[in-house]
Amino acid sequence: MIVTIAGEKKEIEQGTTVSRLLVLEKVQTPEYVTVAVNEQFVDSPLKSERVLKEGDQIEFMYFMGGGR
């Protein structure tokens, strides 16, 4: 099935959870990455439960602590 990850369409397997997707996408320190699916936050405890569906729009938001 096709989902949109950070604006790009990608093929993923049926049944893929948000946690699994973070691994597949090789996201570093996934426990500290904020995930939104279809403009809703998926809080950390729910990342392993939330199964993605065809057409889902997924965004990752990363901590960026620099500035000085």
Place this chain on the structure above:
Amino acid sequence: MAFSDEQLERYSRHIILKEIGPRGQRKLMDGKVLIIGAGGLGSPAAMYLAAAGVGEIGLADADTVDLSNLQRQIIHTTADLGKPKVESARETMLEINPEVRVDVHQTLVTADNIMDLVEKYDFILDGTDNFPAKFLINDACVLARKPLSHAGIIRFQGQLTTYAPGRGPCYRCIFVEPPPPEAVPTCRQAGVVGAMAGVIGCLQALEAVKYLAGTGALLTGWLLTYDAMTMDFRKIKIPSRKNCAVCGENPTILKPFDYQAAVCDL
């Protein structure tokens, strides 16, 4: 209030813009912006806001200029090494535009002083380099109902969003709480390309200018991300978080508090 001939000339490129015009320029000149962190992000922001004639610009930073700062903190020069950053920055700003007033606060911003600090300003710009400070500034701006430009940079990436009281999500809505110290790398550990501070700091200055002049759409409700390796700018819609601890429906944070800074930030 009329402009002097010198002001008409100095600000002519603003005054000619229909989106700013004489009225917007007057608002800039009446505006008060606080920049927390006179470093990578704060440098270009402070320089452009001074050049724009923003009436009063506050600078808060406890540090002195270090050689490793100069790769990106362009408001300071080699001759400024060892000087307090707020003093060095103030000198540069007044060289650009002697008309602006620069208030320096050579202090670490903490839960004890932040409410007094933000109170007199119209718009706050976060140019700090650590999560405890970013959360502290966010909470204080929400509690004091002050608009805030939040930004972060690392390596070849940057991001920013603008909090506007009552009009959209805050930084804590997105990230909830700081990561444990050392869990996420800092610029000191991971590096940052100097011009990234320029790109993102300038975008923060633009948000402040638009807010003061009352023009355009702010990044309220959006996280703008920039990847210099691919040159992709993306606007990510930030969901609302009704249970946000500071801006949500039943807030549990009712006054600012300090998180423990990571050891490497001290």
